[in-house]
Amino acid sequence: MTALPAPHRRRPKYGRYLAWLVLAIILAIALLPIWVMVSTALTYPKDLFDSNVSLIPRGASFFNFARVLGIVSANASHAAGGSGASINFALALRNTVLYAGVIVIVQTLLSAMAAYPLARMRFFGRDFLFYLFISALMIPQIVLFIPNFILIRQLGWINTFAGLIAPTVLFSPFSVFFLRQFFLALPKEIEESARLDGASHFTIFWRLVLPISWPPIATLILLNSILMWNDFFWPFLVGRNSQTRLLTTVLQFFQTQTPNGVPDWTGLMAGSTLASIPVLILLVVLGRRVVQSIQFSGLK
Amino acid sequence: MSEPVVPPSPAAQVIQPRAASHARRPPPLGRDFGPAMLFILPALIGFAVFFLYPAIRAVIVSFTSWNLLNPPQNVGFHNYQHALTSPHFWHALWVTVLYVLYNIPIQTVLALLVAILIHRTTKSVLIRALILVPYLLSSVVAGLLWLWMLNPVLGILNAIIAHLGFGHQAFFGSPQQALASVAAVNIWQFLGFNAILIFAGLQSIPAEIYEAAAIDGAGELTLFGRITLPLLRPVLVFVLVTSIVGSFQIFATITVTTQGGPANATNVIVWYIYQNAFQFLKMGYATATSLILFVLLLFFTILQFRLLRGGESDL
Numbered sequence: 001m002t003a004l005p006a007p008h009r010r011r012p013k014y015g016r017y018l019a020w021l022v023l024a025i026i027l028a029i030a031l032l033p034i035w036v037m038v039s040t041a042l043t044y045p046k047d048l049f050d051s052n053v054s055l056i057p058r059g060a061s062f063f064n065f066a067r068v069l070g071i072v073s074a075n076a077s078h079a080a081g082g083s084g085a086s087i088n089f090a091l092a093l094r095n096t097v098l099y100a101g102v103i104v105i106v107q108t109l110l111s112a113m114a115a116y117p118l119a120r121m122r123f124f125g126r127d128f129l130f131y132l133f134i135s136a137l138m139i140p141q142i143v144l145f146i147p148n149f150i151l152i153r154q155l156g157w158i159n160t161f162a163g164l165i166a167p168t169v170l171f172s173p174f175s176v177f178f179l180r181q182f183f184l185a186l187p188k189e190i191e192e193s194a195r196l197d198g199a200s201h202f203t204i205f206w207r208l209v210l211p212i213s214w215p216p217i218a219t220l221i222l223l224n225s226i227l228m229w230n231d232f233f234w235p236f237l238v239g240r241n242s243q244t245r246l247l248t249t250v251l252q253f254f255q256t257q258t259p260n261g262v263p264d265w266t267g268l269m270a271g272s273t274l275a276s277i278p279v280l281i282l283l284v285v286l287g288r289r290v291v292q293s294i295q296f297s298g299l300k
Numbered sequence: 301m302s303e304p305v306v307p308p309s310p311a312a313q314v315i316q317p318r319a320a321s322h323a324r325r326p327p328p329l330g331r332d333f334g335p336a337m338l339f340i341l342p343a344l345i346g347f348a349v350f351f352l353y354p355a356i357r358a359v360i361v362s363f364t365s366w367n368l369l370n371p372p373q374n375v376g377f378h379n380y381q382h383a384l385t386s387p388h389f390w391h392a393l394w395v396t397v398l399y400v401l402y403n404i405p406i407q408t409v410l411a412l413l414v415a416i417l418i419h420r421t422t423k424s425v426l427i428r429a430l431i432l433v434p435y436l437l438s439s440v441v442a443g444l445l446w447l448w449m450l451n452p453v454l455g456i457l458n459a460i461i462a463h464l465g466f467g468h469q470a471f472f473g474s475p476q477q478a479l480a481s482v483a484a485v486n487i488w489q490f491l492g493f494n495a496i497l498i499f500a501g502l503q504s505i506p507a508e509i510y511e512a513a514a515i516d517g518a519g520e521l522t523l524f525g526r527i528t529l530p531l532l533r534p535v536l537v538f539v540l541v542t543s544i545v546g547s548f549q550i551f552a553t554i555t556v557t558t559q560g561g562p563a564n565a566t567n568v569i570v571w572y573i574y575q576n577a578f579q580f581l582k583m584g585y586a587t588a589t590s591l592i593l594f595v596l597l598l599f600f601t602i603l604q605f606r607l608l609r610g611g612e613s614d615l
Contacts, residue, residue, distance in 0.1 A: 016421065023417045026410075027427070030434050030492055036456055037445050048454065114343035123330030129340070136351045138601050140549055142570050143590045146577050147354035147361060150368065170346025201335040230438035232552040237578065248440040252556055255444060265448050272441040279436040287429040294432065294493065295500035 037276075040269035041065065048266055064270035068254075087257070088242060089271055092250035096275075098161065099235070099246055100228035103169050108221055111175035112213070116205050118176070119183035120191065130180065136173040141233060149237050163238045164246075168228075175220055182216040183209070219293040222286070229279060247275040362588040367581040379588035389589060391564060392572035395479065399568055400547045402483035408540060410487070411494035416528075418495070419502045428499065431492035439489065439552035446485045447472060447557050472557050475565040482566055485553055494539050501535030502528070534608055541604040545597050569593055 040048070044061045066072045068089045117123070118130045148167050157163030186209070194204045210217070232248040239245055245253060251271050255263055283290050327333070337344075362379055366372035383389045418427060434442065449456050450471035458468050471481045509527055518526070529536075551570045554560065560567035560575070573593070577586035 019417050019421050023414070023421060023427070026414055026417075026491075027430055030431055030488070033445050033449060033488070034433060036449055037441075040448065110342045110346070113339045117332065117336035117339045121330070121332035121336045123333040123336045124328070126330070126336070129344075132352075133343075133347060136347065138594075138598060139351070139355060140545075140570075140590065140594055140597055142549065142551075142573050143358050143587070143594050144351065144354045146573075146583060146587050146590060147357040148350055149578075150357070150361075150583065151349075151354065153368070167346075167350040170349075171343045171351065173347075173351075176343065201332070201339070205339070226436060230436075230440075232438065232440050232555075236552075236555070248438045248552070251440050251444060255556060263447075265451075265454070268444055269448065272437075272444055275441055276437050280433070283429055283433065283436060288425045290436075291425050291428045291432065291496065294435075294496050295503075297497075 034276075037269050038273055040266055041273045043266055045264070045266045064266045065274065068267050068271045068274065087250065087254050087267070087271070089247070089250060089274055091242070092245050092247045093274065095161075095239075095244065096229060096246045096248075099164055099231075100225055103165055103228050104221055104224045106169050107172050108175060108217060108224065110170055111172055111220075112179050112210065112217065113205070114171070115176045115179035115183055116209060117201075119180045120186075120209075121201075130176075133171075134173050134177045137177070145234060145237060148234075152238055158238055159241045159244050161244065164235055164244060167234065172224070175224065178220055179213070179216060182213060186212070218289070219296055222282075222290060222293045223297055226279060226282070226290075247271075251275060358587045358591060361583055362591055364584045366583040368583060369581075372584070375584065379585045380592070382585060383589050383592060388567075388572070392567050392569045395565070395567055396548055396550075396569045399479055399483055399550065399566075400544060402480055403486055403547050404540070404543055406483075407487045407491055407494060407543060408536075410491055411498055411539065412536075414491065414495035415498035415502055418499055428496055432496060433492070434489045435493040437489070440556050442485055442489045443553040443556035446481070446488070450481060473562060475563045478558050478562060478565045482550070482553055482557060485557070486547070486550065490543065494543065497539050498532065498535055501532045505531045537604055537607045541600055544600055548593070548597055 041064050042060045042062070044063055063072065068087055070088050070090055114133075118126060118133075144167070152158060152163045152166065155163070157166065190208055190212075191204050194208060199207075230248060231246070232252075235244075235246045235249050236252065239249060251268065254271060255268060258264070330336075361372070363374060363376060364372035365375045365378075414431065418431070437445075448454075450458070450469075452458060452468055452470050452473055455471075457471075461467075461469060469477065471477050505528065509531075510523060513523055513527060549570050550568055551574065554566055554568060554571050558566040560571045569589070570593075573586050573590050576582045576589065
């Protein structure tokens with residue numbers, strides 16, 4: 001309230017109240033659906049059809065969470081009014097942790113390794129290689145997905161973890177671009193004194209450059225973790241059996257399993273809540289960092 | 301921009317590396333060629349195998365008729381010809397453009413409004429974190445959640461509408477309302493994200509500029525039109541182009557809500573390509589249509605570079 005420029009301070013007070021009111025309405029619209037999701041997830045399956053629609057859950061039952069995690073048998077779930085489709089969210093949760101974890105860690109490290117010489121070394125074809133790399137940003141996903149699917153199929157990697165991670169684990173044009181911009185801004189003296197001491201390129205990168213580049217790397221890890229946790233299209237094409245489904249694809253699959261003719265809404269919302277809890281925890285724990293990373297992503 | 305395809309950002313002026321100050325003539329490939337290649341090699345393999353090779357292969361496959369089971373047959377330009385004369389292709393493209401038109405203006409104007417409101421009222425990170433919550437969810441979760449809330453029988457929105465005395469709405473089940481419903485889901489999901497990007501742009505405008513203009517007697521609207529908007533141009537162009545390019549590629553939300561229906565009302569271009577490739581196994585036709593989409597989107601990326609080139613001296 002203090003840093004406002006002069007003309008705004010003189011504005012009448014009710015303008016501020018109006019601004020807060022509009023903001024409050026928009027925040028309510030942003031957040032109420034989350035409440036509906038959690039509240040439906042906590043509703044006992046049969047109660048969903050018996051009662052009038054309400055914002056307040058009919059009692060807080062963790063039954064839906066238990067049955068989507070496979071703790072309750074499919075028959076018991078069916079008897080209670082669920083779809084009875086057998087779904088293993090626990091496995092999908094593990095798969096998603098592995099998928100997002102491996103891709104984010106390996107891809108960030110390899111992107112940093114690629115970005116470093118592109119920013120700090122002199123060699124033939126450097127700038128050509130850089131522009132070639134970032135030109136990949138302009139290609140729509142679907143253009144690459146079809147030939148990549150054909151390749152993964154020829155390799156026999158459909159429904160394998162290797163097939164899921166292969167196209168993204170080694171290279172990300174955005175990560176290379178993002179880190180190169182940061183490495184360019186580092187002072188030249190960093191390497192020069194280390195070179196005089198006889199340090200190798202790898203030592204300089206590992207011992208000097210990576211440690212001082214932690215803030216942008218953390219930003220990148222955060223942004224990519226959110227993207228990979230929520231990734232859908234490629235896993236939907238390649239991970240199509242119960243062993244290789246992720247949270248997003250298992251939710252989509254669960255939705256299509258409707259033995260009763262209607263989707264299992266309480267189960268779906270319990271699964272959706274489970275899939276969202278990790279990112280929401282991330283926001284609670286690292287709120288400021290998440291906000292700043294996203295702000296930063298548009299301003300590079 | 302639900303898909304993680306991010307075109308270069310506004311301020312993405314590619315900084316040129318400083319020339320190293322070396323008096324001695326470097327070897328032909330540069331003194332660091334060997335070590336540089338070792339650093340780059342893993343990423344280069346990933347790029348070559350999963351970006352460059354498939355990009356070239358897409359072009360090759362687009363000239364064939366191929367169902368993955370029999371060997372591909374060369375058909376020349378037939379797939380392109382077929383696409384450009386197919387009413388289904390044009391329908392998919394039209395639905396996509398309509399979707400972008402529903403989505404982008406409302407989303408951008410609201411995001412600008414929210415950014416300005418936050419900038420004027422509070423420095424609280426909490427407010428910014430809360431407004432970002434929908435963005436952090438998967439498009440699958442957002443789609444399912446809204447499918448549930450807009451359910452014709454049990455959905456909470458229909459309960460509210462009934463309470464207000466209006467009739468039940470089919471939303472995703474209605475050919476007239478389905479596309480707008482999908483757009484509503486995406487506006488809900490990405491409004492906060494775009495608002496935060498614009499907010500960051502607002503923060504980067506020095507307060508002294510406003511103070512100087514206010515001393516000259518500029519009013520509220522003049523300040524907005526003459527200072528805020530022009531200085532926000534790089535961020536706005538970035539937000540607009542990424543949202544448009546992302547909206548053109550909407551897929552996950554469609555998969556869980558409408559699957560292109562009802563009556564093809566939400567059969568957007570990527571869903572159309574997906575069906576041709578993975579349900580009808582027409583690999584040649586699907587890659588040809590995907591490359592047409594690529595050329596179309598390239599136009600927006602070039603437009604972004606054009607619009608940004610003149611915009612650097614603004615601040």
